[in-house]
Amino acid sequence: MRHILSILIENEAGALSRVTGLFSARGYNIDSLTVQTTEDVTMSRMTIVTHGSDDIIEQITKQLNKLVEVVKVIDLNEADHIERELMLIKVRATGKERDEMKRMADIFRGRIIDVTEKSYTIELTGPGEKLDAFIKALDPAVILETVRTGASGIGRGERILKI
């Protein structure tokens, strides 16, 4: 099953490699990983999307907690949560396609952030499935380039990950 883990980790050199090294050394999967410092710059917040049986997810969280630099780990799946991913997608947009592409972007609440004679670059935010749906809705031939950040997640309501 897919799980989304939120990790608070010391913002120190090499901390990221300890996390990714742990996943590869123990044969766990990383579907996506995002990381950036928090409002407290000594600390980073990482979101890892992974999948595995409940036993494996339990081991992953325990092993992550064992890393000296990891402050806290929560499995967002354990309660209501929100996740968002950002995609920048460059598409061919010439002639008739230009209007059509603009409409598509509007339908998905995307924004066109760069325009050339032949192309648009569209910014699209949402859960991963929405970004997938957008890609599916396009003719593969018009897609020039995509870049996705992977999911960032946060608990709903009062659920807070902080020290």
Next chain:
Amino acid sequence: MEISGAEIVTRCLQEEGVEFVFGYPGGAVLEIYDAIHKQDFFKHVLVRHEQAAVHAADAYSRSSNKVGVALLTSGPGATNGITGIATAYMDSIPLIVISGQVGTPMIGSDAFQEVDMVGCSRPIVKHNFLVKDVRDIAATFKKAFHIATTGRPGPVVIDIPKDVTIHKTKFEYPQSVSIRSYNPPVKGHPGQIKKAAQLLADAKRPFVYVGGGAVLGNASAEVTELVKLLNLPCTNTLMGLGALDGTDANFVGMLGMHGTYEANLAMQYCDVLIAIGARFDDRVISVPNQFLSQAKKIVHIDIDPSSIAKRVKVDVPIVGDVKSVVSDLVALLKETGQRPNDKALAAWWDQVNEWRKPNSLLYTQDSEIIKPQFVVQKLWEVTDGQAIVTSDVGQHQMFAAQYYKFRRPRQWINSGGLGTMGFGLPAAMGAQMANPYAQVACITGEASIQMNIQELSTCKQYHIPVKIINLNNRYLGMVRQWQEFFYGNRYSESYMDALPDFVKLAEAYGHIGMKIEKPADVEPALREAFSEKLKDRLVFLDFITDQKANVFPMVQNGKGLNQMDLPEHMRGMQQVPFENNRDYGNLC
């Protein structure tokens, strides 16, 4: 007053009360070696290979409960230490490994003797540091010692670039350390301890399984009290040997792949299992589903939450320091008076004793060829069961574990997790350094000993009077045994040809060598080696042993603990409980 980074390193070690540093100099650590030259707080032991420095520091720690310290230069010095670090990591040994690094401006430029030590060692350390500023050295050492010794212990690497050892700053050693992301647990949850006591009270076939955590956590006294209070049968793992006295009536021997018949069957057929500082690894329980095929309730006490439910699901997990948890459990049992049912426990003991009767460690010593088991047994007699014993890896390691009945914790030093050949001799050096008045024996084989044989030179230089018990069967014994069992007697590359004359070799290094070929000469040779006359000398005893000896019992890969290969006199024996109308509940 400002002092150099190198001097700060030595002052940090002094502050931590370090007695010995095992190391080998090189370009990147010359400043540190210069600082060592100018101090007399601790002694430096010059090994002949960096792997041995780390093993010696490791065994120094295992045998004394202090922190071992190794000092390596950059590049090949550091990578030579990797096997030692991995060995310590697998067995959770507190260790500080200081490695030199090329100067900070050179890092990443493929400089001479540069290796990314923090990257190389990352998967095999509890934690590691690259110190890029001289002002960070003291705080880093304080943190490193704290991390290495608390919680589940482990090795910590401190990589120090050469320019950092030259730069100067004021030295102030922090008095305390607090790391917000690192707070290892100590006390076990009282509710869980209550549940454990209740399970024990309801048990019909209780069994105690004690691992290396009980040795490292200094919980031997508490474990013994628990076992005695309830009169429980108890086994120790390879790493746990000595946690309960090997001659104790409640001790049923080691369990696992080469465990005794009674220990393995008790483990399989118990109904309540108390696991203390043990991790259900593959060499102990073999396959989890076979192990769990007989229903049992499991209490698992461990300081590392990730050890719990890693291989088997347990009913009562208790995270905490084993010493604290077991002592709380004992106190609770004393207070409430909860005990297992007398009759059921007596019936269970009858069963265990019945399993003991055929003696799965029985062997016959004829008058011609020395059996390796016989040498270990005689060693036990000659040293009164009191020697510190180190070993390498293979058949001799298993014979040592089976036949030397360890009386106390920290007496048995071997590479259990990683299984590192070449560990024995440097480990014996470290153990002897930590215990200058103890008798130290290194039980090894002619293959393992050659993996760090150069340390005979270190032993000469520092007058380390260890006794080397070389069980020489001219084979990689354990490899040969597996080839006999599973590869149709095709002994591929397991014969040790062109062996040196170990007596001459020992003599060449300035030691005493003895070659023993007849069973009748075993005991006299051992008596002489351990005599008052030779107490200051290293003696290399080369025992020419039976080439065909195999280690029994044996649980093959994939088999259950109740499906052992047994020694000849027990072949065909029924490996299920004899029911005999005994009331110890439904067995399956």
